[in-house]
Amino acid sequence: MTTRLSPDSFAAWAQACTEALGQARVEIDALNVFPVPDGDTGTNVYVTFEAASEAMAAVEPGASLSALVRAYVDGALLGARGNSGVIMAQLLRASLPAIAEYEGGTAGPAAVAEAMSTAAAAAYAAVGHPVEGTILTVACRAAEAAHEAVAAGAGIDEMFGAAAAAAREALRRTPEQLERLARSGVVDAGGRALVVVLDTTDHLLTGRFVPDPAPFVAAPRLLDDDADHDLDPDGPAYEVMYLLDAPDDAIGRLRTRLDGLGDCLVVVGGDRLWNVHVHVDDVGAAIEAGIEAGRPYRIAVTHFAEQRGRTSATGSRAVVAIAAGPGLASLFSDAGAVVVTTTVGAHVGVSTVLDTILDCGADDVVVLPNSRDFRTVCDAAAAQAREAGVHATVIPSWTQVQGLSAIAVHDPGQAFDDDVVAMTSAARGTQHGAITVATETGMTMAGPCLVGDVLGVVDAEFSMIGDEQAEVARLVLDRLMSGSAELVTLVTGAGLDPDVVPRLERWLRARRPDVELVVYDGGQERYPLLVAVE
Structure with missing residues (x-):
């Protein structure tokens, strides 16, 4: 298989990684015990890659590889969810643009190894207090193995094969480095997600089939049956995430302020676009820190205790859909959605969508914007709904027909995350x-x-x-x-x-x-x- 870099080969790689992460999502979620056992690492990383692909798909046809990569890494940063999703976005942002410079040719093993090292270093720098035995360790060991292979004269295929194998071995050893993993009998969930991406890349480059992970991925214990997975009663109660428009020189002060408020701090980005993730007890102070640095937006707050409860129990569920005509409203309503009716080009207020979400009386709500014009409105309404204790998720349905495709596969009998992934895939595939x-x-x-x-x-x-x-x-x-x-x-x-x-x-x-x-x-x-x- 050719390793020549082109927009088509990059798009194929992005699709393959997203599909592989989708297939491994449930397994990775089950491994998730660190930093908190909220069982969503696989879903978060999958959604991060899905957001990157969505952003790339919106680029004008015929665009250069560099333009596609820029849209892709920005999309990953904007759509990153959770601790591992944000770190993965930083790995992509720090490595892919350098490789894209070789458009029309091939990136040699030395260039790829250097990009991997740059990415690993950037990920370590983004985390407030790096911990070994995590995705950071896996990324670092893969980069080291890549450089060792280059020094031994390996070609690109052999070099990347060595890097992927080293990542798998580093993942296998994560319980030796992190006591919580050892107690729970699992490897690190974020590290497993990175291994999926590296193995997928190795397969695309060489055609090699990656060995089954079963020999080194221990069967995880069920969260509800293992006291080792209990949330730390003395730990922060909330996960706070937001995007931030701020100058680079304001980020140092922001890191210091947030580091004093909680833990699991990750700040990634650059060029006035940042993604901020932190676990705190004082949500207001974390948001105020962002306001002091710049302009925070798309603020999302998760209460770990409530999220834990949803992982272990099936709650009520609803779908809210914005419909741009009376017939469309009837179609969505007949499919079981609660409908916000509007017309093409009309304004829909955040309060209208928020009130509809809350009036559903459901624990979990899926929101279908069905127009790019309503994306920001629905994101804001969902964020406010989460603050009110409703688990609201926005599906990327940017047209009415994508919304119809999404609701056609909606299954309230599935686990919530499975339902969200199915609806997202249906919308994206239309x-x-x-x-x-x-x-x-x-x-x-x-x-x-x-x-x-x-x-x-x-x-x-x-x-x-x-x-x-x-x-x-x-x-x-x-x-x-x-x-x-x-x-x-x-x-x-x-x-x-x-x-x-x-x-x-x-x-x-x-x-x-x-x-x-x-x-x-x-x-x-x-x-x-x-x-x-x-």
């Missing part, structure tokens, strides 16, 4: 488009448009211009179709010409009779037709 009619002249990716032109939208970009709705809709559907397509969903809205759906159905039947077609009346304004391909 290709989406639409048609609309230009209301003013302007310039689009497809060229200049005039008032009355029919515009085809693909992945949130105006990608084609035409005179007939049916013809532009056909072009949109053709762009979205792939060999793996199984289901096409059409959501009709106000102003749709009557011949559009019949013509699309005839076109689809002639070319892909194996693909199922469903049509819903959404009633949405501005977009006469929404299109989804799953």
